[in-house]
Amino acid sequence: MLTFLLAAAFYAAPEPIYGIAVAGDGDSLTVAGQRVRLFGIDAPEFDQACTRAGKNWSCGREAADQLSKLVTGRQVRCAPTGVDDFGRTLARCSTAGIDVNTTMVALGYAVAFRRYSTDYVSAEEAARNNRRGMWAGTFEMPSQVRSAAREADRRPPSSRVLKQRPAAAPRVVASGACNIKGNRSRRGEWIYHVPGMPYYAQTRAEELFCSEADARAAGYRRALVR
Structure with missing residues (x-):
């Protein structure tokens, strides 16, 4: 046995x-x-x-x-x-x-x-x-x-200073090399995801970027992972 x-x-x-x-x-x-x-x-x-x-x-x-x-x-x-x-x-x-x-x-x-x-x-x-x-x-x-970032995300929009940006139609760059996804949450967070990160496949791309520098220049921050 x-x-x-x-x-x-x-x-x-x-x-x-x-x-x-x-x-x-x-x-x-x-x-x-x-x-x-x-x-x-x-x-x-x-x-x-x-x-x-x-x-x-x-x-x-x-x-x-x-x-x-x-x-x-x-x-x-x-x-x-x-x-x-x-x-x-x-x-x-x-x-x-x-x-x-x-x-x-x-x-x-x-x-x-x-x-x-x-x-x-x-x-x-x-x-x-x-x-x-x-x-x-x-x-x-x-x-x-990460804990501080999650706590900030949980706070209601009225208690956070959000970036003021002019309204614009989502910009999507059609290129196989431009596969960094920018997503805007309901809380007003601008977050980007790179291939291989958790939830990348499920993330709806409102903007696509060719480099992380481009995403940060547009006001997005990298998604946090554990």
């Missing part, structure tokens, strides 16, 4: 994901067409700013760039640990013998997501002690940034 149960557990284990990877932000990527969220770590939001030597710097974008350097265009192996609320596969990933989850934390471009795992606490402590990445200055924990 014990042998049967062990065999059943073995065969129930999810299969690893192998393939060429493309980075999304600092803790998410797409591997062989599957959306993956790096398990146990939390990187700054894409538009999040940190401070270093008294000046702001784009730690969210640099975290995304760092993950891109590690994985984009390379063969990556991801061992699934579950699925998150957005349907992404949670996984520990590696490429060319490099543990991607650990490396992002050790370089200071992500923190240990203690709510879900303590596996990367020692890597975080090493980054903090050596003042690497975000630890070279000050920053808000990514989870706090």
Whole structure:
């Protein structure tokens, strides 16, 4: 009976994901067409700013760039640990013998997501002690940034200062390369979604952009993900 149960557990284990990877932000990527969220770590939001030597710097974008350097265009192996609320596969990933989850934390471009795992606490402590990445200055924990953004979204429009923009018909650019979706919520939020993000397929595009810079210039902010 014990042998049967062990065999059943073995065969129930999810299969690893192998393939060429493309980075999304600092803790998410797409591997062989599957959306993956790096398990146990939390990187700054894409538009999040940190401070270093008294000046702001784009730690969210640099975290995304760092993950891109590690994985984009390379063969990556991801061992699934579950699925998150957005349907992404949670996984520990590696490429060319490099543990991607650990490396992002050790370089200071992500923190240990203690709510879900303590596996990367020692890597975080090493980054903090050596003042690497975000630890070279000050920053808000990514989870706090998301929580504050969600709280702002829940406030009624009368309590928020909304952008005043002239009314105009939705602009949709018809191009295969221009696939960043801009969407305007009933609360007055202007949010854009890039391919591979949660809810991208369900999002109705009121405007399409060819780059994130174009979307931000038009007054949109990047959708927040966990």
